[in-house]
Amino acid sequence: MLTCTGAESVENAIKIARQATKRQGIICFTDAFHGRTMMAMTLTAKPAYKLNCGPFAPETYRFRFPNHFRYGRGLSYDDFVGREIELLRESLMATLDPYNCAAIIVETVQGEGGFIPMPKAYMRELRNICDEFGILLILDEVQSGFGRTGEWAAFHHYDVTPDLSTWAKSMGGGMPIGCVIGKAEIMDAVSPGTIGGTYPGNPVCAAAALANIGYMKEIDINALARKVGETCRIRFEALREKCPEIGEVRGLGAMVAFPLVKESDPFKPDSTLCHDLMLACADRGLILLSAGTHKKCHTCFVSISDYRRAT
Ligand SMILES: Cc1ncc(COP(=O)(O)O)c(C=O)c1O
Known part of the structure:
Protein backbone atom coordinates (compact mmCIF):
# COMPACT_ATOMS: atom_id res chain seq x y z
CA MET A 1 0.00 0.00 0.00
CA LEU A 2 1.47 3.34 -1.00
CA THR A 3 1.30 6.32 1.38
CA CYS A 4 2.67 9.88 1.49
CA THR A 5 4.54 9.88 4.85
CA GLY A 6 6.05 7.57 7.45
CA ALA A 7 3.34 8.39 9.97
CA GLU A 8 0.68 7.49 7.40
CA SER A 9 2.43 4.15 6.83
CA VAL A 10 2.36 3.45 10.57
CA GLU A 11 -1.25 4.56 10.88
CA ASN A 12 -2.33 2.22 8.10
CA ALA A 13 -0.22 -0.71 9.28
CA ILE A 14 -2.12 -0.57 12.58
CA LYS A 15 -5.49 -0.40 10.80
CA ILE A 16 -4.53 -3.32 8.56
CA ALA A 17 -3.32 -5.38 11.56
CA ARG A 18 -6.55 -4.73 13.46
CA GLN A 19 -8.73 -5.66 10.52
CA ALA A 20 -6.73 -8.79 9.72
CA THR A 21 -6.74 -10.08 13.32
CA LYS A 22 -10.08 -8.60 14.45
CA ARG A 23 -8.25 -7.65 17.65
CA GLN A 24 -7.53 -4.28 19.25
CA GLY A 25 -4.40 -4.28 21.45
CA ILE A 26 -1.16 -2.77 20.15
CA LEU A 43 2.88 5.00 19.80
CA THR A 44 5.70 7.57 19.97
CA ALA A 45 7.22 7.69 23.45
CA LYS A 46 8.92 11.03 23.90
CA PRO A 47 6.61 13.39 25.86
CA ALA A 48 8.09 16.52 24.21
CA TYR A 49 6.60 15.41 20.88
CA LYS A 50 3.14 14.99 22.39
CA LEU A 51 2.60 18.02 24.62
CA ASN A 52 -1.07 19.05 24.86
CA CYS A 53 -2.06 16.77 21.97
CA GLY A 54 -3.96 14.13 23.96
CA PRO A 55 -6.11 12.27 24.67
CA PHE A 56 -4.29 9.53 22.83
CA ALA A 57 -5.58 6.35 21.22
CA PRO A 58 -6.76 3.60 23.59
CA GLU A 59 -5.68 -0.07 23.64
CA THR A 60 -1.97 0.68 23.32
CA TYR A 61 0.60 -0.76 25.73
CA ARG A 62 4.23 0.28 26.09
CA PHE A 63 6.99 -2.17 27.02
CA ARG A 64 10.63 -1.42 27.78
CA PHE A 65 12.95 -1.38 24.75
CA PRO A 66 16.04 -3.50 25.56
CA ASN A 67 18.60 -0.69 25.86
CA HIS A 68 21.74 -2.31 27.28
CA PHE A 69 23.56 0.97 27.92
CA ARG A 70 20.75 2.37 30.02
CA TYR A 71 19.40 -0.69 31.79
CA GLY A 72 22.32 -3.18 31.63
CA ARG A 73 23.90 -2.13 34.96
CA GLY A 74 26.92 -4.45 34.98
CA LEU A 75 25.30 -7.30 33.04
CA SER A 76 26.99 -8.64 29.90
CA TYR A 77 25.03 -7.89 26.71
CA ASP A 78 23.85 -11.51 26.42
CA ASP A 79 22.82 -11.78 30.09
CA PHE A 80 20.98 -8.48 29.80
CA VAL A 81 19.11 -9.57 26.68
CA GLY A 82 18.17 -12.87 28.40
CA ARG A 83 16.74 -10.95 31.33
CA GLU A 84 14.82 -8.56 29.07
CA ILE A 85 13.32 -11.50 27.18
CA GLU A 86 12.00 -12.89 30.48
CA LEU A 87 10.63 -9.45 31.32
CA LEU A 88 8.93 -9.28 27.92
CA ARG A 89 6.93 -12.47 28.48
CA GLU A 90 6.14 -11.43 32.03
CA SER A 91 4.98 -7.96 30.85
CA LEU A 92 2.82 -9.49 28.14
CA MET A 93 1.02 -11.83 30.55
CA ALA A 94 0.67 -9.17 33.23
CA THR A 95 -0.57 -6.36 30.99
CA LEU A 96 -3.09 -7.55 28.41
CA ASP A 97 -4.84 -10.55 26.97
CA PRO A 98 -2.34 -11.70 24.31
CA TYR A 99 -5.26 -13.16 22.36
CA ASN A 100 -6.70 -9.66 22.03
CA CYS A 101 -3.39 -8.22 20.87
CA ALA A 102 -3.38 -7.31 17.17
CA ALA A 103 0.24 -6.27 16.73
CA ILE A 104 3.60 -5.51 18.21
CA ILE A 105 5.21 -2.51 16.50
CA VAL A 106 8.88 -1.70 16.92
CA GLU A 107 11.68 0.05 15.07
CA THR A 108 14.29 -2.49 13.97
CA VAL A 109 16.86 0.14 14.91
CA GLN A 110 15.48 2.89 17.11
CA GLY A 111 16.18 6.16 15.28
CA GLU A 112 14.96 9.16 17.24
CA GLY A 113 15.44 7.06 20.41
CA GLY A 114 19.23 7.23 19.88
CA PHE A 115 20.23 4.65 17.22
CA ILE A 116 19.76 1.47 19.24
CA PRO A 117 19.53 -1.78 17.27
CA MET A 118 17.06 -4.33 18.57
CA PRO A 119 19.12 -7.25 20.01
CA LYS A 120 18.91 -10.29 17.72
CA ALA A 121 17.75 -12.76 20.39
CA TYR A 122 15.06 -10.34 21.53
CA MET A 123 13.80 -9.92 17.96
CA ARG A 124 13.63 -13.73 17.63
CA GLU A 125 11.59 -13.88 20.84
CA LEU A 126 9.22 -11.20 19.53
CA ARG A 127 8.68 -13.37 16.46
CA ASN A 128 8.12 -16.46 18.65
CA ILE A 129 5.61 -14.63 20.83
CA CYS A 130 3.77 -13.32 17.77
CA ASP A 131 3.58 -16.82 16.26
CA GLU A 132 2.44 -18.32 19.56
CA PHE A 133 -0.45 -15.91 20.12
CA GLY A 134 -1.39 -14.98 16.54
CA ILE A 135 -0.06 -11.42 16.98
CA LEU A 136 1.31 -9.57 13.92
CA LEU A 137 4.87 -8.27 14.02
CA ILE A 138 5.18 -4.80 12.47
CA LEU A 139 8.72 -3.55 11.91
CA ASP A 140 9.01 0.20 11.38
CA GLU A 141 11.70 0.71 8.74
CA VAL A 142 10.77 4.33 8.02
CA GLN A 143 14.17 5.54 9.22
CA SER A 144 16.31 2.40 9.01
CA GLY A 145 15.12 1.23 5.58
CA PRO A 162 7.82 -9.21 9.82
CA ASP A 163 4.15 -9.64 8.95
CA LEU A 164 3.95 -5.96 8.06
CA SER A 165 6.61 -3.30 7.62
CA THR A 166 6.42 0.49 7.24
CA TRP A 167 8.60 2.62 4.96
CA ALA A 168 9.10 6.23 3.81
CA LYS A 169 12.01 8.72 4.07
CA SER A 170 14.85 7.39 1.85
CA MET A 171 12.33 5.63 -0.40
CA GLY A 172 11.51 8.90 -2.16
CA GLY A 173 14.84 10.69 -1.73
CA GLY A 174 12.99 13.76 -0.41
CA MET A 175 9.68 13.31 -2.23
CA PRO A 176 6.63 12.47 -0.08
CA ILE A 177 6.12 8.74 -0.56
CA GLY A 178 6.03 5.76 1.76
CA CYS A 179 4.42 2.36 1.92
CA VAL A 180 3.19 -0.54 3.99
CA ILE A 181 4.49 -3.92 2.86
CA GLY A 182 2.79 -7.04 4.13
CA LYS A 183 1.95 -10.67 3.56
CA ALA A 184 -0.81 -10.97 0.95
CA GLU A 185 -3.36 -12.65 3.20
CA ILE A 186 -2.98 -9.83 5.74
CA MET A 187 -3.14 -6.97 3.23
CA ASP A 188 -6.11 -8.60 1.48
CA ALA A 189 -8.09 -8.83 4.74
CA VAL A 190 -8.75 -5.09 4.59
CA SER A 191 -12.28 -3.89 3.78
CA PRO A 192 -12.57 -1.66 0.70
CA GLY A 193 -12.62 2.03 1.55
CA THR A 194 -10.92 1.72 4.96
CA ILE A 195 -7.42 2.61 3.77
CA GLY A 196 -6.32 5.04 1.07
CA GLY A 197 -6.44 8.75 0.28
CA THR A 198 -6.20 11.25 -2.55
CA TYR A 199 -2.43 11.38 -3.00
CA PRO A 200 -0.92 7.96 -2.18
CA GLY A 201 0.58 6.53 -5.36
CA ASN A 202 0.56 9.84 -7.23
CA PRO A 203 2.62 9.50 -10.41
CA VAL A 204 5.19 12.20 -9.64
CA CYS A 205 6.25 10.68 -6.31
CA ALA A 206 6.04 7.13 -7.66
CA ALA A 207 8.35 8.07 -10.57
CA ALA A 208 10.72 9.85 -8.17
CA ALA A 209 10.86 6.80 -5.90
CA LEU A 210 11.56 4.46 -8.82
CA ALA A 211 14.36 6.73 -10.08
CA ASN A 212 15.73 7.09 -6.56
CA ILE A 213 15.71 3.35 -5.87
CA GLY A 214 17.38 2.76 -9.24
CA TYR A 215 20.07 5.29 -8.33
CA MET A 216 20.62 3.72 -4.91
CA LYS A 217 21.14 0.36 -6.62
CA GLU A 218 23.50 1.92 -9.15
CA ILE A 219 25.78 3.44 -6.50
CA ASP A 220 25.39 0.37 -4.24
CA ILE A 221 24.05 2.37 -1.33
CA ASN A 222 24.31 -0.63 1.00
CA ALA A 223 28.07 -1.04 0.46
CA LEU A 224 28.51 2.71 0.96
CA ALA A 225 26.48 2.66 4.16
CA ARG A 226 28.58 -0.18 5.54
CA LYS A 227 31.76 1.73 4.73
CA VAL A 228 30.49 4.99 6.24
CA GLY A 229 29.37 3.04 9.32
CA GLU A 230 32.80 1.43 9.75
CA THR A 231 34.58 4.78 9.33
CA CYS A 232 32.28 6.52 11.82
CA ARG A 233 32.57 3.70 14.31
CA ILE A 234 36.39 3.69 14.22
CA ARG A 235 36.54 7.47 14.62
CA PHE A 236 33.87 7.58 17.33
CA GLU A 237 35.69 4.83 19.27
CA ALA A 238 38.95 6.83 19.01
CA LEU A 252 24.04 -0.64 12.70
CA GLY A 253 25.56 0.25 9.33
CA LYS A 268 22.70 11.54 33.74
CA PRO A 269 22.32 12.71 30.13
CA ASP A 270 24.47 15.71 29.23
CA SER A 271 22.12 17.68 27.00
CA THR A 272 24.13 20.89 27.40
CA LEU A 273 27.30 19.27 26.10
CA CYS A 274 25.32 17.78 23.22
CA HIS A 275 23.93 21.20 22.33
CA ASP A 276 27.37 22.89 22.58
CA LEU A 277 28.99 20.18 20.47
CA MET A 278 26.37 20.57 17.76
CA LEU A 279 26.92 24.33 17.63
CA ALA A 280 30.72 23.97 17.61
CA CYS A 281 30.54 21.46 14.75
CA ALA A 282 28.08 23.65 12.82
CA ASP A 283 30.58 26.55 13.12
CA ARG A 284 33.14 24.28 11.47
CA GLY A 285 30.80 23.21 8.66
CA LEU A 286 29.74 19.78 10.00
CA ILE A 287 26.03 19.11 10.49
CA LEU A 288 25.21 16.75 13.35
CA LEU A 289 21.83 15.41 14.26
CA SER A 290 20.93 14.92 17.92
CA ALA A 291 18.53 12.23 19.06
CA GLY A 292 17.33 10.51 22.21
CA THR A 293 14.72 11.29 24.82
CA HIS A 294 17.08 13.80 26.47
CA LYS A 295 18.70 14.98 23.24
CA LYS A 296 21.94 13.42 24.38
CA CYS A 297 22.92 11.27 21.39
CA HIS A 298 24.98 12.40 18.50
CA THR A 299 24.57 10.89 15.13
CA CYS A 300 26.45 11.92 12.09
CA PHE A 301 24.04 13.07 9.43
CA VAL A 302 25.51 12.20 6.07
CA SER A 303 23.96 12.92 2.68
CA ILE A 304 24.65 10.81 -0.41
CA SER A 305 27.26 13.25 -1.72
CA ASP A 306 28.98 13.07 1.65
CA TYR A 307 28.95 9.27 1.39
CA ARG A 308 31.00 9.70 -1.78
CA ARG A 309 33.49 12.01 -0.09
CA ALA A 310 33.74 9.87 3.03
CA THR A 311 34.47 6.78 1.01
C1 LIG B 1 10.93 5.19 12.77
C2 LIG B 1 10.04 6.29 12.25
N1 LIG B 1 8.75 6.04 12.01
C3 LIG B 1 7.92 6.98 11.53
C4 LIG B 1 8.38 8.25 11.27
C5 LIG B 1 7.42 9.29 10.75
O1 LIG B 1 7.73 9.61 9.44
P1 LIG B 1 7.17 10.97 8.79
O2 LIG B 1 7.92 12.09 9.42
O3 LIG B 1 7.44 10.82 7.32
O4 LIG B 1 5.71 11.03 9.08
C6 LIG B 1 9.72 8.57 11.51
C7 LIG B 1 10.23 9.94 11.25
O5 LIG B 1 11.27 10.34 11.72
C8 LIG B 1 10.58 7.57 12.02
O6 LIG B 1 11.85 7.82 12.28
Whole structure:
Protein backbone atom coordinates (compact mmCIF):
# COMPACT_ATOMS: atom_id res chain seq x y z
CA MET A 1 0.00 0.00 0.00
CA LEU A 2 1.47 3.34 -1.00
CA THR A 3 1.30 6.32 1.38
CA CYS A 4 2.67 9.88 1.49
CA THR A 5 4.54 9.88 4.85
CA GLY A 6 6.05 7.57 7.45
CA ALA A 7 3.34 8.39 9.97
CA GLU A 8 0.68 7.49 7.40
CA SER A 9 2.43 4.15 6.83
CA VAL A 10 2.36 3.45 10.57
CA GLU A 11 -1.25 4.56 10.88
CA ASN A 12 -2.33 2.22 8.10
CA ALA A 13 -0.22 -0.71 9.28
CA ILE A 14 -2.12 -0.57 12.58
CA LYS A 15 -5.49 -0.40 10.80
CA ILE A 16 -4.53 -3.32 8.56
CA ALA A 17 -3.32 -5.38 11.56
CA ARG A 18 -6.55 -4.73 13.46
CA GLN A 19 -8.73 -5.66 10.52
CA ALA A 20 -6.73 -8.79 9.72
CA THR A 21 -6.74 -10.08 13.32
CA LYS A 22 -10.08 -8.60 14.45
CA ARG A 23 -8.25 -7.65 17.65
CA GLN A 24 -7.53 -4.28 19.25
CA GLY A 25 -4.40 -4.28 21.45
CA ILE A 26 -1.16 -2.77 20.15
CA ILE A 27 2.20 -3.12 21.91
CA CYS A 28 4.86 -0.46 21.39
CA PHE A 29 8.12 0.42 23.16
CA THR A 30 9.82 3.04 25.28
CA ASP A 31 11.88 5.63 23.37
CA ALA A 32 9.96 4.76 20.20
CA PHE A 33 9.29 7.26 17.44
CA HIS A 34 6.57 6.44 14.92
CA GLY A 35 5.39 9.87 13.71
CA ARG A 36 2.95 12.64 14.55
CA THR A 37 -0.53 11.63 13.41
CA MET A 38 -2.83 10.60 16.26
CA MET A 39 -2.10 6.85 16.36
CA ALA A 40 1.56 7.32 15.39
CA MET A 41 1.94 9.94 18.11
CA THR A 42 0.26 7.65 20.63
CA LEU A 43 2.88 5.00 19.80
CA THR A 44 5.70 7.57 19.97
CA ALA A 45 7.22 7.69 23.45
CA LYS A 46 8.92 11.03 23.90
CA PRO A 47 6.61 13.39 25.86
CA ALA A 48 8.09 16.52 24.21
CA TYR A 49 6.60 15.41 20.88
CA LYS A 50 3.14 14.99 22.39
CA LEU A 51 2.60 18.02 24.62
CA ASN A 52 -1.07 19.05 24.86
CA CYS A 53 -2.06 16.77 21.97
CA GLY A 54 -3.96 14.13 23.96
CA PRO A 55 -6.11 12.27 24.67
CA PHE A 56 -4.29 9.53 22.83
CA ALA A 57 -5.58 6.35 21.22
CA PRO A 58 -6.76 3.60 23.59
CA GLU A 59 -5.68 -0.07 23.64
CA THR A 60 -1.97 0.68 23.32
CA TYR A 61 0.60 -0.76 25.73
CA ARG A 62 4.23 0.28 26.09
CA PHE A 63 6.99 -2.17 27.02
CA ARG A 64 10.63 -1.42 27.78
CA PHE A 65 12.95 -1.38 24.75
CA PRO A 66 16.04 -3.50 25.56
CA ASN A 67 18.60 -0.69 25.86
CA HIS A 68 21.74 -2.31 27.28
CA PHE A 69 23.56 0.97 27.92
CA ARG A 70 20.75 2.37 30.02
CA TYR A 71 19.40 -0.69 31.79
CA GLY A 72 22.32 -3.18 31.63
CA ARG A 73 23.90 -2.13 34.96
CA GLY A 74 26.92 -4.45 34.98
CA LEU A 75 25.30 -7.30 33.04
CA SER A 76 26.99 -8.64 29.90
CA TYR A 77 25.03 -7.89 26.71
CA ASP A 78 23.85 -11.51 26.42
CA ASP A 79 22.82 -11.78 30.09
CA PHE A 80 20.98 -8.48 29.80
CA VAL A 81 19.11 -9.57 26.68
CA GLY A 82 18.17 -12.87 28.40
CA ARG A 83 16.74 -10.95 31.33
CA GLU A 84 14.82 -8.56 29.07
CA ILE A 85 13.32 -11.50 27.18
CA GLU A 86 12.00 -12.89 30.48
CA LEU A 87 10.63 -9.45 31.32
CA LEU A 88 8.93 -9.28 27.92
CA ARG A 89 6.93 -12.47 28.48
CA GLU A 90 6.14 -11.43 32.03
CA SER A 91 4.98 -7.96 30.85
CA LEU A 92 2.82 -9.49 28.14
CA MET A 93 1.02 -11.83 30.55
CA ALA A 94 0.67 -9.17 33.23
CA THR A 95 -0.57 -6.36 30.99
CA LEU A 96 -3.09 -7.55 28.41
CA ASP A 97 -4.84 -10.55 26.97
CA PRO A 98 -2.34 -11.70 24.31
CA TYR A 99 -5.26 -13.16 22.36
CA ASN A 100 -6.70 -9.66 22.03
CA CYS A 101 -3.39 -8.22 20.87
CA ALA A 102 -3.38 -7.31 17.17
CA ALA A 103 0.24 -6.27 16.73
CA ILE A 104 3.60 -5.51 18.21
CA ILE A 105 5.21 -2.51 16.50
CA VAL A 106 8.88 -1.70 16.92
CA GLU A 107 11.68 0.05 15.07
CA THR A 108 14.29 -2.49 13.97
CA VAL A 109 16.86 0.14 14.91
CA GLN A 110 15.48 2.89 17.11
CA GLY A 111 16.18 6.16 15.28
CA GLU A 112 14.96 9.16 17.24
CA GLY A 113 15.44 7.06 20.41
CA GLY A 114 19.23 7.23 19.88
CA PHE A 115 20.23 4.65 17.22
CA ILE A 116 19.76 1.47 19.24
CA PRO A 117 19.53 -1.78 17.27
CA MET A 118 17.06 -4.33 18.57
CA PRO A 119 19.12 -7.25 20.01
CA LYS A 120 18.91 -10.29 17.72
CA ALA A 121 17.75 -12.76 20.39
CA TYR A 122 15.06 -10.34 21.53
CA MET A 123 13.80 -9.92 17.96
CA ARG A 124 13.63 -13.73 17.63
CA GLU A 125 11.59 -13.88 20.84
CA LEU A 126 9.22 -11.20 19.53
CA ARG A 127 8.68 -13.37 16.46
CA ASN A 128 8.12 -16.46 18.65
CA ILE A 129 5.61 -14.63 20.83
CA CYS A 130 3.77 -13.32 17.77
CA ASP A 131 3.58 -16.82 16.26
CA GLU A 132 2.44 -18.32 19.56
CA PHE A 133 -0.45 -15.91 20.12
CA GLY A 134 -1.39 -14.98 16.54
CA ILE A 135 -0.06 -11.42 16.98
CA LEU A 136 1.31 -9.57 13.92
CA LEU A 137 4.87 -8.27 14.02
CA ILE A 138 5.18 -4.80 12.47
CA LEU A 139 8.72 -3.55 11.91
CA ASP A 140 9.01 0.20 11.38
CA GLU A 141 11.70 0.71 8.74
CA VAL A 142 10.77 4.33 8.02
CA GLN A 143 14.17 5.54 9.22
CA SER A 144 16.31 2.40 9.01
CA GLY A 145 15.12 1.23 5.58
CA PHE A 146 16.56 1.70 2.10
CA GLY A 147 20.26 1.41 2.77
CA ARG A 148 20.73 3.21 6.07
CA THR A 149 22.10 0.12 7.80
CA GLY A 150 23.87 -1.48 4.84
CA GLU A 151 20.84 -3.57 3.84
CA TRP A 152 17.60 -2.62 2.08
CA ALA A 153 15.80 -3.36 5.35
CA ALA A 154 17.47 -3.30 8.74
CA PHE A 155 15.59 -6.55 9.44
CA HIS A 156 17.70 -8.22 6.74
CA HIS A 157 20.43 -8.29 9.43
CA TYR A 158 18.09 -10.54 11.45
CA ASP A 159 16.70 -14.01 10.83
CA VAL A 160 13.16 -12.70 11.27
CA THR A 161 10.51 -11.68 8.74
CA PRO A 162 7.82 -9.21 9.82
CA ASP A 163 4.15 -9.64 8.95
CA LEU A 164 3.95 -5.96 8.06
CA SER A 165 6.61 -3.30 7.62
CA THR A 166 6.42 0.49 7.24
CA TRP A 167 8.60 2.62 4.96
CA ALA A 168 9.10 6.23 3.81
CA LYS A 169 12.01 8.72 4.07
CA SER A 170 14.85 7.39 1.85
CA MET A 171 12.33 5.63 -0.40
CA GLY A 172 11.51 8.90 -2.16
CA GLY A 173 14.84 10.69 -1.73
CA GLY A 174 12.99 13.76 -0.41
CA MET A 175 9.68 13.31 -2.23
CA PRO A 176 6.63 12.47 -0.08
CA ILE A 177 6.12 8.74 -0.56
CA GLY A 178 6.03 5.76 1.76
CA CYS A 179 4.42 2.36 1.92
CA VAL A 180 3.19 -0.54 3.99
CA ILE A 181 4.49 -3.92 2.86
CA GLY A 182 2.79 -7.04 4.13
CA LYS A 183 1.95 -10.67 3.56
CA ALA A 184 -0.81 -10.97 0.95
CA GLU A 185 -3.36 -12.65 3.20
CA ILE A 186 -2.98 -9.83 5.74
CA MET A 187 -3.14 -6.97 3.23
CA ASP A 188 -6.11 -8.60 1.48
CA ALA A 189 -8.09 -8.83 4.74
CA VAL A 190 -8.75 -5.09 4.59
CA SER A 191 -12.28 -3.89 3.78
CA PRO A 192 -12.57 -1.66 0.70
CA GLY A 193 -12.62 2.03 1.55
CA THR A 194 -10.92 1.72 4.96
CA ILE A 195 -7.42 2.61 3.77
CA GLY A 196 -6.32 5.04 1.07
CA GLY A 197 -6.44 8.75 0.28
CA THR A 198 -6.20 11.25 -2.55
CA TYR A 199 -2.43 11.38 -3.00
CA PRO A 200 -0.92 7.96 -2.18
CA GLY A 201 0.58 6.53 -5.36
CA ASN A 202 0.56 9.84 -7.23
CA PRO A 203 2.62 9.50 -10.41
CA VAL A 204 5.19 12.20 -9.64
CA CYS A 205 6.25 10.68 -6.31
CA ALA A 206 6.04 7.13 -7.66
CA ALA A 207 8.35 8.07 -10.57
CA ALA A 208 10.72 9.85 -8.17
CA ALA A 209 10.86 6.80 -5.90
CA LEU A 210 11.56 4.46 -8.82
CA ALA A 211 14.36 6.73 -10.08
CA ASN A 212 15.73 7.09 -6.56
CA ILE A 213 15.71 3.35 -5.87
CA GLY A 214 17.38 2.76 -9.24
CA TYR A 215 20.07 5.29 -8.33
CA MET A 216 20.62 3.72 -4.91
CA LYS A 217 21.14 0.36 -6.62
CA GLU A 218 23.50 1.92 -9.15
CA ILE A 219 25.78 3.44 -6.50
CA ASP A 220 25.39 0.37 -4.24
CA ILE A 221 24.05 2.37 -1.33
CA ASN A 222 24.31 -0.63 1.00
CA ALA A 223 28.07 -1.04 0.46
CA LEU A 224 28.51 2.71 0.96
CA ALA A 225 26.48 2.66 4.16
CA ARG A 226 28.58 -0.18 5.54
CA LYS A 227 31.76 1.73 4.73
CA VAL A 228 30.49 4.99 6.24
CA GLY A 229 29.37 3.04 9.32
CA GLU A 230 32.80 1.43 9.75
CA THR A 231 34.58 4.78 9.33
CA CYS A 232 32.28 6.52 11.82
CA ARG A 233 32.57 3.70 14.31
CA ILE A 234 36.39 3.69 14.22
CA ARG A 235 36.54 7.47 14.62
CA PHE A 236 33.87 7.58 17.33
CA GLU A 237 35.69 4.83 19.27
CA ALA A 238 38.95 6.83 19.01
CA LEU A 239 37.09 9.88 20.29
CA ARG A 240 35.70 7.85 23.15
CA GLU A 241 39.25 7.08 24.39
CA LYS A 242 39.71 10.81 24.90
CA CYS A 243 36.17 11.78 26.02
CA PRO A 244 34.75 10.02 29.08
CA GLU A 245 31.45 11.77 28.35
CA ILE A 246 30.89 9.36 25.44
CA GLY A 247 28.99 6.51 27.09
CA GLU A 248 29.27 4.01 24.24
CA VAL A 249 29.40 3.80 20.45
CA ARG A 250 26.47 1.90 18.98
CA GLY A 251 24.37 1.40 15.88
CA LEU A 252 24.04 -0.64 12.70
CA GLY A 253 25.56 0.25 9.33
CA ALA A 254 25.58 3.99 8.79
CA MET A 255 23.20 4.52 11.72
CA VAL A 256 25.95 5.11 14.29
CA ALA A 257 25.68 7.28 17.40
CA PHE A 258 27.12 7.92 20.82
CA PRO A 259 25.30 9.04 23.96
CA LEU A 260 26.80 11.88 26.02
CA VAL A 261 26.47 11.44 29.78
CA LYS A 262 27.91 12.87 33.00
CA GLU A 263 30.07 10.70 35.32
CA SER A 264 29.60 7.69 33.01
CA ASP A 265 26.07 7.41 34.38
CA PRO A 266 23.48 6.47 31.73
CA PHE A 267 20.83 8.20 33.84
CA LYS A 268 22.70 11.54 33.74
CA PRO A 269 22.32 12.71 30.13
CA ASP A 270 24.47 15.71 29.23
CA SER A 271 22.12 17.68 27.00
CA THR A 272 24.13 20.89 27.40
CA LEU A 273 27.30 19.27 26.10
CA CYS A 274 25.32 17.78 23.22
CA HIS A 275 23.93 21.20 22.33
CA ASP A 276 27.37 22.89 22.58
CA LEU A 277 28.99 20.18 20.47
CA MET A 278 26.37 20.57 17.76
CA LEU A 279 26.92 24.33 17.63
CA ALA A 280 30.72 23.97 17.61
CA CYS A 281 30.54 21.46 14.75
CA ALA A 282 28.08 23.65 12.82
CA ASP A 283 30.58 26.55 13.12
CA ARG A 284 33.14 24.28 11.47
CA GLY A 285 30.80 23.21 8.66
CA LEU A 286 29.74 19.78 10.00
CA ILE A 287 26.03 19.11 10.49
CA LEU A 288 25.21 16.75 13.35
CA LEU A 289 21.83 15.41 14.26
CA SER A 290 20.93 14.92 17.92
CA ALA A 291 18.53 12.23 19.06
CA GLY A 292 17.33 10.51 22.21
CA THR A 293 14.72 11.29 24.82
CA HIS A 294 17.08 13.80 26.47
CA LYS A 295 18.70 14.98 23.24
CA LYS A 296 21.94 13.42 24.38
CA CYS A 297 22.92 11.27 21.39
CA HIS A 298 24.98 12.40 18.50
CA THR A 299 24.57 10.89 15.13
CA CYS A 300 26.45 11.92 12.09
CA PHE A 301 24.04 13.07 9.43
CA VAL A 302 25.51 12.20 6.07
CA SER A 303 23.96 12.92 2.68
CA ILE A 304 24.65 10.81 -0.41
CA SER A 305 27.26 13.25 -1.72
CA ASP A 306 28.98 13.07 1.65
CA TYR A 307 28.95 9.27 1.39
CA ARG A 308 31.00 9.70 -1.78
CA ARG A 309 33.49 12.01 -0.09
CA ALA A 310 33.74 9.87 3.03
CA THR A 311 34.47 6.78 1.01
C1 LIG B 1 10.93 5.19 12.77
C2 LIG B 1 10.04 6.29 12.25
N1 LIG B 1 8.75 6.04 12.01
C3 LIG B 1 7.92 6.98 11.53
C4 LIG B 1 8.38 8.25 11.27
C5 LIG B 1 7.42 9.29 10.75
O1 LIG B 1 7.73 9.61 9.44
P1 LIG B 1 7.17 10.97 8.79
O2 LIG B 1 7.92 12.09 9.42
O3 LIG B 1 7.44 10.82 7.32
O4 LIG B 1 5.71 11.03 9.08
C6 LIG B 1 9.72 8.57 11.51
C7 LIG B 1 10.23 9.94 11.25
O5 LIG B 1 11.27 10.34 11.72
C8 LIG B 1 10.58 7.57 12.02
O6 LIG B 1 11.85 7.82 12.28
